[in-house]
Amino acid sequence: MFYPPEIIAIKRDGGTLSENQITQFVKGITDGSITDYQSAALLMAIYINGLNKKETAALTKAMMFSGATMNFNDPTVIDKHSTGGVGDKTSFIIAPLAAACGVKVPMVAGRGLGHTGGTVDKIEAIKGFQTQLTLEDFQDHLIKEGVVLMGQTGDLAPADKKLYALRDVTATISSIPLITASIMSKKLAEGAAGIVMDIKWGNGAFMETKGQAKKLARSIVQTGLSFNRHMMVSITDMNQPLGNAIGNSLELIECFETLKGKGPKDLEELSVHLAGGMIHLAGKSKTHKGGIKKAKAALKDGSGLACLKKLIAHQKGDAKVVDQYDLLPLAKNKKEILAPKSGYLTHIECKNFGLHCVALGGGRVKTSDKIDFGTGLYLHKKRGDKVKKGDVLTTIYFNDNQKEIVSEIESQILQKDIIIKNKNKTSYPSLIEETKISLVAGEMSC
Amino acid sequence: MFYPPEIIAIKRDGGTLSENQITQFVKGITDGSITDYQSAALLMAIYINGLNKKETAALTKAMMFSGATMNFNDPTVIDKHSTGGVGDKTSFIIAPLAAACGVKVPMVAGRGLGHTGGTVDKIEAIKGFQTQLTLEDFQDHLIKEGVVLMGQTGDLAPADKKLYALRDVTATISSIPLITASIMSKKLAEGAAGIVMDIKWGNGAFMETKGQAKKLARSIVQTGLSFNRHMMVSITDMNQPLGNAIGNSLELIECFETLKGKGPKDLEELSVHLAGGMIHLAGKSKTHKGGIKKAKAALKDGSGLACLKKLIAHQKGDAKVVDQYDLLPLAKNKKEILAPKSGYLTHIECKNFGLHCVALGGGRVKTSDKIDFGTGLYLHKKRGDKVKKGDVLTTIYFNDNQKEIVSEIESQILQKDIIIKNKNKTSYPSLIEETKISLVAGEMSC
Numbered sequence: 001m002f003y004p005p006e007i008i009a010i011k012r013d014g015g016t017l018s019e020n021q022i023t024q025f026v027k028g029i030t031d032g033s034i035t036d037y038q039s040a041a042l043l044m045a046i047y048i049n050g051l052n053k054k055e056t057a058a059l060t061k062a063m064m065f066s067g068a069t070m071n072f073n074d075p076t077v078i079d080k081h082s083t084g085g086v087g088d089k090t091s092f093i094i095a096p097l098a099a100a101c102g103v104k105v106p107m108v109a110g111r112g113l114g115h116t117g118g119t120v121d122k123i124e125a126i127k128g129f130q131t132q133l134t135l136e137d138f139q140d141h142l143i144k145e146g147v148v149l150m151g152q153t154g155d156l157a158p159a160d161k162k163l164y165a166l167r168d169v170t171a172t173i174s175s176i177p178l179i180t181a182s183i184m185s186k187k188l189a190e191g192a193a194g195i196v197m198d199i200k201w202g203n204g205a206f207m208e209t210k211g212q213a214k215k216l217a218r219s220i221v222q223t224g225l226s227f228n229r230h231m232m233v234s235i236t237d238m239n240q241p242l243g244n245a246i247g248n249s250l251e252l253i254e255c256f257e258t259l260k261g262k263g264p265k266d267l268e269e270l271s272v273h274l275a276g277g278m279i280h281l282a283g284k285s286k287t288h289k290g291g292i293k294k295a296k297a298a299l300k301d302g303s304g305l306a307c308l309k310k311l312i313a314h315q316k317g318d319a320k321v322v323d324q325y326d327l328l329p330l331a332k333n334k335k336e337i338l339a340p341k342s343g344y345l346t347h348i349e350c351k352n353f354g355l356h357c358v359a360l361g362g363g364r365v366k367t368s369d370k371i372d373f374g375t376g377l378y379l380h381k382k383r384g385d386k387v388k389k390g391d392v393l394t395t396i397y398f399n400d401n402q403k404e405i406v407s408e409i410e411s412q413i414l415q416k417d418i419i420i421k422n423k424n425k426t427s428y429p430s431l432i433e434e435t436k437i438s439l440v441a442g443e444m445s446c
Numbered sequence: 447m448f449y450p451p452e453i454i455a456i457k458r459d460g461g462t463l464s465e466n467q468i469t470q471f472v473k474g475i476t477d478g479s480i481t482d483y484q485s486a487a488l489l490m491a492i493y494i495n496g497l498n499k500k501e502t503a504a505l506t507k508a509m510m511f512s513g514a515t516m517n518f519n520d521p522t523v524i525d526k527h528s529t530g531g532v533g534d535k536t537s538f539i540i541a542p543l544a545a546a547c548g549v550k551v552p553m554v555a556g557r558g559l560g561h562t563g564g565t566v567d568k569i570e571a572i573k574g575f576q577t578q579l580t581l582e583d584f585q586d587h588l589i590k591e592g593v594v595l596m597g598q599t600g601d602l603a604p605a606d607k608k609l610y611a612l613r614d615v616t617a618t619i620s621s622i623p624l625i626t627a628s629i630m631s632k633k634l635a636e637g638a639a640g641i642v643m644d645i646k647w648g649n650g651a652f653m654e655t656k657g658q659a660k661k662l663a664r665s666i667v668q669t670g671l672s673f674n675r676h677m678m679v680s681i682t683d684m685n686q687p688l689g690n691a692i693g694n695s696l697e698l699i700e701c702f703e704t705l706k707g708k709g710p711k712d713l714e715e716l717s718v719h720l721a722g723g724m725i726h727l728a729g730k731s732k733t734h735k736g737g738i739k740k741a742k743a744a745l746k747d748g749s750g751l752a753c754l755k756k757l758i759a760h761q762k763g764d765a766k767v768v769d770q771y772d773l774l775p776l777a778k779n780k781k782e783i784l785a786p787k788s789g790y791l792t793h794i795e796c797k798n799f800g801l802h803c804v805a806l807g808g809g810r811v812k813t814s815d816k817i818d819f820g821t822g823l824y825l826h827k828k829r830g831d832k833v834k835k836g837d838v839l840t841t842i843y844f845n846d847n848q849k850e851i852v853s854e855i856e857s858q859i860l861q862k863d864i865i866i867k868n869k870n871k872t873s874y875p876s877l878i879e880e881t882k883i884s885l886v887a888g889e890m891s892c
Contacts, residue, residue: 009617012493040483041616044490047458170487171455 004028004038011045019058026062030159036166043163043172051177056219057226059177063185066159068135070106070191076282077104077142078230079192080274081183083216084116086204086354087241090271091119091149092255093263096307097275099147100298101291103282106142106190107149108156112363112371115204115354117248120151121363125248125328125373129317147311157185174206180219184227194230194281196274202239202429204350210235210433221438228440232277232288235433236270240348240383243267247362247376247397249328256322259305266382266431272296273432280437288437329374331360331397335406337413339387339420347419348383356409356417360398375399377409381418383428393418450474450484457491465504472508476605482612489609489618497623502665503672505623509631512605514581516552516637522728523550523588524676525638526720527629529662530562532650532800533687536717537565537595538701539709542753543721545593546744547737549728552588552636553595554602558809558817561650561800563694566597567809571694571774571819575763593757603631620652626665630673640676640727642720648685648875650796656681656879667884674886678723678734681879682716686794686829689713693808693822693843695774702768705751712828712877718742719878726883734883775820777806777843781852783859785833785866793865794829802855802863806844821845823855827864829874839864 002024010017017025025042028034051059078098082088095105109131112118120131131151133141141148154161160182167173187195197220200206201213217233224231243264245254257263258271276285276292285291298304309319321327357363361372378395381387394413398406448470456463463471471488474480497505524544528534541551555577558564566577577597579587587594600607606628613619633641643666646652647659663679670677689710691700703709704717722731722738731737744750755765767773803809807818824841827833840859844852 005615005617008490012490012617035482035615037482037486037612038616040486041490041618044454044458044487045494048491048494166483169451169481170484171451171458172487 002028004034008038008042008045011042011049014049016052017055017058019054022055022058023062026059026066026159029162030066039163039166040170043167043170043178046178047172047175053222053226056177056180057223059181060184060188060223061227063157063159063163063181064188067157067189068155069189070135070139072104072139072142072191074104075193076102076284077106077192078194078196078278078282079106079187079190080196080198080278081187082198083200083206085200085238085242086116086350087243087246087251088116088200088238089122089243089245089251089255090198090267090274092123092252092308093258093267093271093304094275094278095147095149096259096311097271097295097298097304098278098282099307100303101279101294102284103278104142105147105278106138106192107147108152108186108190109149110152111367115351115358115363117246117251117354117357117363119149121371122248122251123149124371125252126312126317126321127327129312130315141314145310145314147307149311149315152186156189160185176215176219179216180223184220184223188227188229192229194232194278195224196277196281197231197233198270198274199233199235200238201235202237202350204241204354205238214434217436221436225438225440230281230439232281232435232437234273234277234435237429237431237433238350239429240350241353241379242270244379244382245376246353246357246379247360248371248373249330250376250378250397252328253325256305256325259299259308261299268299270431272299273435277435277437281439288435331374331399333398333400335396335398335410336392337394337396337410339381339389339391339393340414341420342389343387343420343422344424345381345383345385345387345393345418346421346425349417352412352417353377353379356412359405359409360396360402372399375402384424387420448474450480454484454488454491457488457495460495462498463501463504465500468501468504469508472505472512472605475608476512485609485612486616489613489616489624492624493618493621499668502623502626503669505627506630506634506669507673509603509605509609509627510634513603513635514601515635516581516585518550518585518588518637518639520550521639522548522730523552523638524640524642524724524728525552525633525636526642526644526724527633528644529629529646529652531646531684531688532561532796533689533692533697534562534646534684535568535689535691535697535701536644536713536720538569538698538754539704539713539717539750540721540724541593541595542705542757543717543741543744543750544724544728545753546749547725547740548730549592549724550588551593551724552584552638553593554598554632554636555595556598561797561804561809563692563697563800563803563809565595567817568694568697569595570817571698572758572763572767573773575758576761587760591756591760593753595757595761598632602635606631622658622661622665625662626669630666630669634673634675638675640678640724641670642723642727643677643679644716644720645679645681646684647681648683648796650687650800651684660880663882667882671884671886676727676885678727678881678883680719680723680881683875683877683879684796685875686796687799687825688716690825690828691822692799692803692825693806694817694819695776696822696824696843698774699771702751702771705745705754707745714745716877718745719881723881723883727885734881777820777845779844779846781842781844781856782838783840783842783856785835785837785839786860787866788835789833789866789868790870791827791829791831791833791839791864792867792871795863798858798863799823799825802858805851805855806842806848818845821848830870833866
């Protein structure tokens with residue numbers, strides 16, 4: 001007989017759980033036969049005493065099979081995931097670039113919560129864009145169009161939804177094996193042959209240190225490989241927002257500009273790096289470098305943008321939006337924050353910029369909040385930039401009734417979120433710290 | 447604002463909780479504003495990362511004040527608690543002996559669950575005996591009669607009831623600080639000036655090693671002293687049942703015999719040791735040794751037995767029972783287990799004897815089970831005794847419909863619960879391993 005306290009006691013004492021014990025537990029969580037307080041006790045024991053490689057894979061597997069799974073049996077189906085940050089809008093650039101190079105890209109994306117924005121929220125700034133698809137529609141779209149974007153569904157890995165909600169209120173979020181199982185159970189259920197992971201670290205990311213990010217990267221790669229998926233992980237910098245725009249419509253516009261070759265350098269660099277990885281994992285180029293080259297070409301020749309237009313049109317949005325930016329809702333009022341002195345911008349309190357966007361209605365405090373697509377912030381200066389007194393540092397996009405919030409944000413930005421010093425720092429974290437590619441032996445198609 | 451996950455995170459990371467944080471948490475647990483899963487997560491974090499002396503005292507205090515508290519303001523009110531074991535019936539001997547020597551003894555006792563018997567169950571073998579008193583009755587009885595016995599009430603430390611139920615199903619029982627707070631919150635709420643603790647270790651106790659028992663003893667003494675209570679703790683052996691009788695009526699009879707000077711030596715020795723401690727803590731003798739002497743005298747001159755008769759009569763039982771044992775329910779059938787070979791009895795699987803008694807109906811598997819007072823086991827041989835093939839090792843008292851259970855018990859006893867070897871072992875644990883007395887300075891009344 002299965003007696004939950006016995007399983008809990010094993011992990012409590014630092015022991016190792018068997019695959020069967022983990023499976024039984026996840027089954028009990030999913031069907032409600034194991035109580036939330038027993039799950040909470042186990043989660044805390046796992047948080048403190050950890051899970052080894054095998055246990056993490058078993059937990060991932062059990063969570064993955066707690067709901068529907070897809071299987072495309074197609075080596076060119078490659079998925080992409082980012083652990084999230086501020087101004088992280090790469091999906092809308094990477095997916096079309098990769099698709100333009102023959103990769104099939106199934107995107108099941110999340111909504112924003114906390115200081116990070118959500119891919120689904122951003123795309124919904126395009127009037128009419130449908131993100132609520134059935135799994136059948138999703139598979140159909142992918143096979144026909146090569147790229148599809150859908151909001152998270154309770155059909156995939158329902159155990160994760162339950163466990164995540166419990167972790168959120170029991171202080172058991174930031175555990176490497178639990179994060180691994182949460183991300184990977186959903187990604188694996190999507191049935192891709194390979195997964196490209198952007199793991200962000202820094203004061204705007206969930207992993208605050210590079211060390212934590214590297215640990216998570218190792219854990220994710222090990223888990224992916226144990227399920228026979230090609231894996232690429234990049235550790236990237238999130239100590240300042242990615243690109244210049246923060247806010248739903250603003251970020252979409254920045255993506256369109258980037259696909260036209262006129263985007264911020266950091267955003268373009270990271271996008272082609274990750275898209276190149278997808279192209280490589282899909283077997284469409286022998287090397288990652290070759291993949292990056294192809295992605296750059298798709299950016300230059302407009303085939304990436306064309307792919308995005310196709311995606312928008314196919315999911316019932318107006319594809320003209322990629323050229324007519326006034327089709328997107330944008331707040332009428334702008335407030336420019338000026339540099340109080342000359343010098344170098346040496347530090348950005350990245351997470352706070354995400355929170356400012358939330359305060360303007362561009363993000364959510366609770367899941368039921370409605371998003372204001374038109375508000376946000378635009379950074380004219382970034383880390384290392386020279387500034388003159390009176391230069392515009394940041395533009396705030398806001399609505400009529402938000403003057404008080406704006407003045408609060410302004411004073412916070414000037415007081416602590418942006419630091420200007422006489423001398424420039426000698427070094428900043430590199431945007432792409434490290435990239436690791438692990439291919440499942442004998443499975444590459446080229 | 448009070449945000450439970452922040453408190454949980456502190457203990458999860460091995461930090462120290464403030465008295466205010468602990469108080470808020472216990473308050474939230476008691477009034478239901480903190481969920482069971484958050485409590486479970488905190489309990490697991492406490493189990494693994496521990497609580498220091500101050501935190502343990504704060505938890506005890508918060509749990510104590512979660513309900514009613516009594517305060518007798520009387521230095522002669524001394525309480526007694528045992529962590530429980532098999533055949534542990536000392537309360538019925540200690541309390542009258544101490545009361546006969548001028549100690550006031552408030553007993554709030556538990557029912558049996560698991561392999562240990564409960565004091566309240568045992569005394570209820572006496573027809574009519576009332577254990578369901580109100581707190582007013584309890585205080586009144588104590589002041590007038592000097593000794594009173596009541597079943598546990600939800601009025602005292604209700605937070606403990608909730609937390610204990612949660613610990614039971616989340617594998618967080620065996621934690622020294624949590625056990626300390628559980629025991630001490632109830633004992634302190636009873637308002638005694640001093641507490642005598644019998645902390646048992648061994649294969650029939652909740653603490654399996656002497657080391658664990660000593661740790662618990664230290665934690666309990668520290669906590670008691672921080673509440674200005676005189677404390678005596680003894681670490682005692684529970685690697686074999688105490689005395690010879692296991693089962694409700696059988697144990698009561700053994701107590702009556704002991705109060706007449708005809709009881710088993712181990713039971714008498716421990717009883718006068720603990721009663722002597724109570725007499726000393728109450729200020730009725732200058733030393734513990736002096737207290738033991740007084741307790742022995744009360745045993746010899748029959749004043750202890752007289753006190754027990756008074757207690758029984760006062761709580762509506764028939765006091766004649768102490769002489770007319772047939773007033774107690776006793777099972778009609780006896781089965782004698784005979785020694786299969788000659789040698790020395792070197793080992794008793796103590797816990798199993800408790801479980802055998804439960805299997806015969808003498809204890810509970812779930813709280814709603816009804817007790818059969820008349821069944822049980824009597825050990826004719828104990829550890830170190832010389833036995834001859836064919837000697838009676840144990841007598842089982844059982845009912846007509848229990849023949850199958852009896853034959854199962856017999857084969858288990860012969861196969862593993864009693865081990866007979868050719869040679870006697872050279873050493874066995876001493877009954878009373880260690881006793882520590884800590885008096886609150888300047889408060890002794892003699």
